[in-house]
Amino acid sequence: MTPVPTSSQDSTVPGGGQAPHGAVTTAAGTPAGVPAGGRRTTAATMDEDMHDDSSAWAAPGPTAVDHRVSGHAQPPAPAVSLRASGASRVADTIFKGVSGATGVLILVVLAAVAGFLVLRAWPALTASPDELAKISWMNGQSLLEYVGPLVFGTLLSAILALGLAVPLSLGIALFITHYAPRRAAQALGYVIDLLAAIPSVVYGLWGALWLAPVLDPIFRWLSDTLGFIPLFAGYTAPARNVLAAATVLAVMIIPIITAVSREVFFQTPVLHEEAALALGATRWETIRMAVLPFGRSGLVSASMLGLGRALGETMAVLMILSPGYLFSFFLLKPGQHQSIAANIAAKFPEASGLSVSVLIATGLALFVITLAVNMVARWIIARRAEFSGAN
Amino acid sequence: MSKRIDVENLDVYYGDFLAVEGVSMAIEPRSVTALIGPSGCGKSTFLRTLNRMHEVIPGARVEGRAVMDGQDLYAPEVDPVQVRRQVGMVFQRPNPFPTMSIADNVLAGVRLNNKRISKGDAADTVERSLRGANLWNEVKDRLDKPGSSLSGGQQQRLCIARAIAVEPQVLLMDEPCSALDPISTLAIEDLMSELKNDYTIVIVTHNMQQAARVSDRTAFFNIAGTGQPGKLIEMADTPTMFSSPSVPATEDYISGRFG
Incomplete structure (x- = not known):
């Protein structure tokens, strides 16, 4: 009878026992047509593939062919042409040029915006206190004293919004990716994306006319029960305080944070989720062990995108917030805070000369804050890149 | 801490599709049981029913019984999470948490x-x-380094360490060496022969020499054609299976005549 086969192992291994490198392995050795876990590749694998492609592009093809041609005097046309065809070469060059140009263009635009801000803010930055005192709404403050509370108000409203939006978005994204039945998840996804399409002025109207009365009893209760904490003290109706503005901002940034984190969670390698499940993890434990750590950097970037939008949001804040220029932590008092963007929008129509420069200087401050936020986000992501799963 | 599993007339369905039909086998404690067979014959699917990992796929369900020391894994009151804490699993591709x-x-x-x-x-x-x-x-000098910094073979042994850290009753291995080089494969095979002193091990492999080297008993699965359910053809002690199988298809498969 047949002894243990010792030769030609390959021929006995159907379909190859070794998975090809970088191939998407399905969750089980399941029969065809079974919806196994093959729907996702890891980000790392995709990256690799893309690199492979680009290096293949960059390599000049025809060197080997040229060599062969030079060996013969007038060779007959080869049956298989390995020369790069002229047309595809031209298209390749054009595409390379166009994509390169767009990359440069965005840098130029950024530099132009920064240059404009610095240039036009310069008169305000160098103006003497006497000149600034002539601007009525400066109330005799220096530029720094004027910008300070605005920066504070901007950051406060944006961070409050982020604090409200991130847990909600996280919950929605996890529900869509891990709990909801497929149909419901799709429908919910559409609705979330739709929220992102609503213009901010509409959010402003909604916030000022509908949400403020709804928030009124909640804020009243907060102020009555938690009023001993200064944060919640001194609520005065109507609800046109910074917390109301932050609530509307939160609704506005939930779609973007949810959409990005949903994509990130969908990318979680099936392998890692199965590893957690096979250890006896419940659904929530799987999410904590495999999904959240993997999506952490994506979640940070999603939040920063949201923060960026909240920082720059103008219309909704302008329409809801009753403005004030204080370093104040009274979240429920009206007339305490104002954001830079809303302040520019409010003051710009009446401004001229030096006061325009002052407003542009506040815009410069906003620009710097946004840059700083992005850099901090990148730093947070890079700090634990070793553990990110990208290697 | 190793237990036996008795499988009786187990059918696995994906929705309406019958993927594996009528499997009955006894998996002995403190031994290595190898599942061999061509691709798509349902051996991995069957393996996953032993710790209910197939339930990850929507619509997958099982009929029949899989009894681990008197406890039916599919009894209504059984929590799949608890099953998986007793029956550990090592996957085809090393998957340490990065x-x-x-x-x-x-x-x-x-x-x-x-x-x-x-x-x-x-x-x-x-x-x-x-x-x-x-x-x-x-790795003793770099325990705080990420698991993904190890080589493929080391990562796979890390996954085995992770699986045995919870002291399971049974260890399932789904082609644990198919993504590894021969040296790492040897390391894992040596490990298996040590681990079987403490654990019940079930391994799916495409590599018949591996089955012959490491296992005590071998089960051959086959499939009549696409769309047909996979079936357990025969199961016997490994030396018997590889020297005098009772079914011609088994002999054809292990001698490389098909698959």
Whole structure:
């Protein structure tokens, strides 16, 4: 009878026992047509593939062919042409040029915006206190004293919004990716994306006319029960305080944070989720062990995108917030805070000369804050890149 | 801490599709049982029913019984999460958690059961499990480095360490060496022959020499054609299977005449 086969192992291994490198392995050795876990590749694998492609592009093809041609005097046309065809070469060059140009263009635009801000803010930055005192709404403050509370108000409203939006978005994204039945998840996804399409002025109207009365009893209760904490003290109706503005901002940034984190969670390698499940993890434990750590950097970037939008949001804040220029932590008092963007929008129509420069200087401050936020986000992501799963 | 599993007339369905039909087998404790057969014959699917991992796929369900020491794994009151804590699994591609250090990877399962494990106990568990997986000497100086910094073979042994850290009754291995080079494969095979002193091991493999080398009993699965359910053709002691199988298809398969 047949002894243990010792030769030609390959021929006995159907379909190859070794998975090809970088191939998407399905969750089980399941029969065809079974919806196994093959729907996702890891980000790392995709990256690799893309690199492979680009290096293949960059390599000049025809060197080997040229060599062969030079060996013969007038060779007959080869049956298989390995020369790069002229047309595809031209298209390749054009595409390379166009994509390169767009990359440069965005840098130029950024530099132009920064240059404009610095240039036009310069008169305000160098103006003497006497000149600034002539601007009525400066109330005799220096530029720094004027910008300070605005920066504070901007950051406060944006961070409050982020604090409200991130847990909600996280919950929605996890529900869509891990709990909801497929149909419901799709429908919910559409609705979330739709929220992102609503213009901010509409959010402003909604916030000022509908949400403020709804928030009124909640804020009243907060102020009555938690009023001993200064944060919640001194609520005065109507609800046109910074917390109301932050609530509307939160609704506005939930779609973007949810959409990005949903994509990130969908990318979680099936392998890692199965590893957690096979250890006896419940659904929530799987999410904590495999999904959240993997999506952490994506979640940070999603939040920063949201923060960026909240920082720059103008219309909704302008329409809801009753403005004030204080370093104040009274979240429920009206007339305490104002954001830079809303302040520019409010003051710009009446401004001229030096006061325009002052407003542009506040815009410069906003620009710097946004840059700083992005850099901090990148730093947070890079700090634990070793553990990110990208290697 | 190893238990036997008796499978009786087990059918696996994906929705309406019958993927595996009528499997009955006894899996002995403290031994290695190898499942061989061509691709798509349902051996991996069957393996996953032993710790209910097939339930990850929507619509997958099982009819029949799989009894581990008197307890039917599919009894209505049984929680699949608890089954998986008793029946560990090692996958085809090494899958350490990339966001965790080597030590945290080993402790991942332990922490699920026991949140407040003391530092000393944790260190003991890490060392014991890594020694059990023949990995301790290679990684003892870099336990805080990410698991993904290891080579493929080391990652796979880390996954084995992670699986045995929770002291399961049974260890399932789904083609654990198919993504590894021959040296790493040898290391894992040596490990299996040590682990079977303590655990019941079931391994799916495409490599028949591997089945012959490591297993005590071998089960051959086959499929009549696409769309047909996979079936257990025969099961016997490994030397018998490879020298005098009773079914011609088994002999054809292990002698390389098809598949």
